[in-house]
Amino acid sequence: MSTRVFIDGAAGTTGLEILERLAPRNEFELIVLDDVQRKSADARRDAYHAADFAVLCLPDDAAKEAVALAEGSKVRIIDASSAHRVADGWTYGFPEIVGREAIADAVRVTNPGCYPSGFIALVAPLVRAGLLPADWPYTVNAVSGYSGGGKALIARFEEDRDIAFRAYGLGLGHKHVPEMQKLVGLSHPPLFAPAVVPAHRGMIVEVPVPLSAMPMAGSPEVLRLALVDFYTGSAVVTVRDDRPDELLLRGSMAPSDKLELWVFGAADGSQARLVARLDNLGKGASGAAVQNLNLMAGLPETAGLSL
Template identity: 75%
Template sequence: MTRSVFIDGAAGTTGLEIAQRLAGRPEFDLVTLSDERRKDDAARAEALNDADFVILCLPDDAAKAAVGMIANDRTRVIDASSAYRTAPGWAYGFPEVTGRDAVASAMRVSNPGCYPTGFIALVAPLVRAGLLPADWPYVCHAVSGYSGGGKALIARFEADTDIAFRAYGLALGHKHVPEMQAHAGLAHEPIFAPAVVPAHRGMLVEVPLHLSMMPSAGSPESLRAALTEFYAGSPVVKVVDDQPDELLLRGSMPPVDSLILRVLGAKDGKQARLVAMLDNLGKGASGAAVQNLNIMAGLDETAGLRL
């Protein structure tokens, strides 16, 4: 059975990469609008209501407006914006953490943010297992390729090749924080310190831990074992047990939809660094949307993914 899919915002970076992953797949019929018609609200509304699945690759307000245009109870939605990531009635589209059944049965799915994907993947299972306290003041350091910032940031980095590092969110209160707190099961907002580096894609998310100061915290070995067990059935999320001297993000990184997790521990076990590496356009955006689409359509969740 072929299902129709309309990507609203198909001309953006995330939309283009979703279309690439769906290209040539007989399970889906991709609905496209010309440049002129995709700016016509009537044409968009028609496409939104005719499609079996809609994937929204729009800014938050535009995503909300698009959802408001859907006037039927049949069209199923995956939203890649941050508009609905903690909203009632929306399934959080991280099937490894929230459960595949929740995604499979949902009419409305909110795709996770790229940074929160790494943070939640590392922290949520360990808090649930009681190996990390839910009421600890966590800190998240992260760097990403500039493609995560959309067309304006891409243009800025490609025009100014002298930018070596861009720290942002310095006033705190980043829009990812509520999502990170809610889906990791934390009592307090984590301090989130994001940055951008001069690479098109790729992301490293780190959570440093003072294990010796944390009530009832597990050892680095137990944290790693718990993550390994939690993701044992996942074809997308992998926990590796190496202890490298360095981790690199390369400017030549190819598109990839996997998520790699590490627990790096001090020799005395008193400290650890939880590290997630992913493609901000893969499991951090487009790859996650396609994975959720596959699950909602009852297909192999890895179909069309680059693993």
């Protein structure tokens, strides 16, 4: 018997990409609502009660309402919104960081944010290893393709080809910051500086670290090897050993569920740049949801992923 999956919000960017990954797979039976049913609370409630798993691809308030609709059912939920990322009773859906067993056993999983996926992947292992301090005021410089901004931002970039760079979150207090701080275990919220460029997908997240002011950090190579050790055996996260002169985001980037990490260091070892590259719609959203679904359903972790 196939596992029944309901994607609530399957018409949005994240939902469509999850649907593309799941549709060819015979392990799952997808519960699909038509345009009228998607607007009906009763139809959605029935779908939750009929499903084994549900993936929420909704705005935050709608995701909270969806959880209420699912009350009384046995459905296990993956929420791709930011509504529950630091909420009690929810497991953070980053198996490489929280453990695959935690995801496999969870009833409620909250998908990581795209930018936090890069930051947490870089910094959490190094803080855990005692190489980077938990009480440092970290800065996160990041740039993403415009598809992560939803339909309005996608339309804006595709209609106005003159936009070359969009810095945002200038009022600080971005909604991604709490999960970055909590999952890494930081004393201070990181200073988050996000931007969007005219590429449909792709993301680079960078954390500069002044190693000369961090006595326990060691050299950039020590940091890299610690990441290599942490992610040994992962089919999704790769710690690169090359040193390219530049990292590019191309407008023609194909969908990918990989997460690549680099440590670039100054010749004298006094500074380093920790860099993550990922697809904001892959490991940053839909790919992560499918990875979590696989684990929760007892299936191979990377089934259906583009690696």
